[in-house]
Amino acid sequence: MKANILLNVEVVSKKNGRRHGLVKSLVVVNHVIRYLVINPGGVFSKAQFFKPENILDVNYKRLVIESEKVIIKAKGQKVKDYLDEAFPLMDYPVVDKNKESFGHVVNATIEEGTFAITEYEISRSFFDDIDHGFAIIPAEELTYKDQVLYYEKDMYDLGFKEQGTGIANKLLGVK
Structure with missing residues (x-):
């Protein structure tokens, strides 16, 4: 699969159909995608990301995850802890x-x-x-x-x- 398929697609929960935002970045560590970063929109929203293992289905329009429980929401220093030794792919x-x-x-x-x-x-x-x-x-x-x-x-x-x-x-x- 090509990485660009995972970018700029809408993240949707299978459980309740809730839309979480668009995937804006892929975070890579040692040539493995560790997280997909969601841009939920809004000025004061926390950083949101999830592990690729939580993807149930993906196409060019949307990416389906089981539920919003798999999304990690963090701010400031917490984000750095998750993304240390990582780089954005594109x-x-x-x-x-x-x-x-x-x-x-x-x-x-x-x-x-x-x-x-x-x-x-x-x-x-x-x-x-x-x-x-x-x-x-x-x-x-x-x-x-x-x-x-x-x-x-x-x-x-x-x-x-x-x-x-x-x-x-x-x-x-x-x-």
Whole structure:
């Protein structure tokens, strides 16, 4: 499953049909999704998040959980306790072994059941994405440290999987 399926979908309780808000962020620790963060709306609302194991069903419009009892509501320092050593998945910066920034995370492939991330899709630049599509990097080649994902190779060593990527290739047949 792709990570973007879990974002910007409405969270609904199966038990009573209550709507809790939209999933705004995926929190990752050691290449595993630990929490989904809900934006319930409202200025003074507490942070709300839940573990991915509590997902009963998901599609592009809504995500169903058993009941609101699985939602963790916290504020301030409590949120930091839950999310220590974690990073939000999308738009996270990626640097190479020379500490050169070369892109950011735009999506990821998630194993169903374990919620482990097997590979990340990295956008390097608008024009490179048009020509080649996103770079796909296996999770084991990236390390989280100091609020950055480190790629253990040089940024020019990115391999492309056969995925029919690149807008120019898809739309115009350019190779």
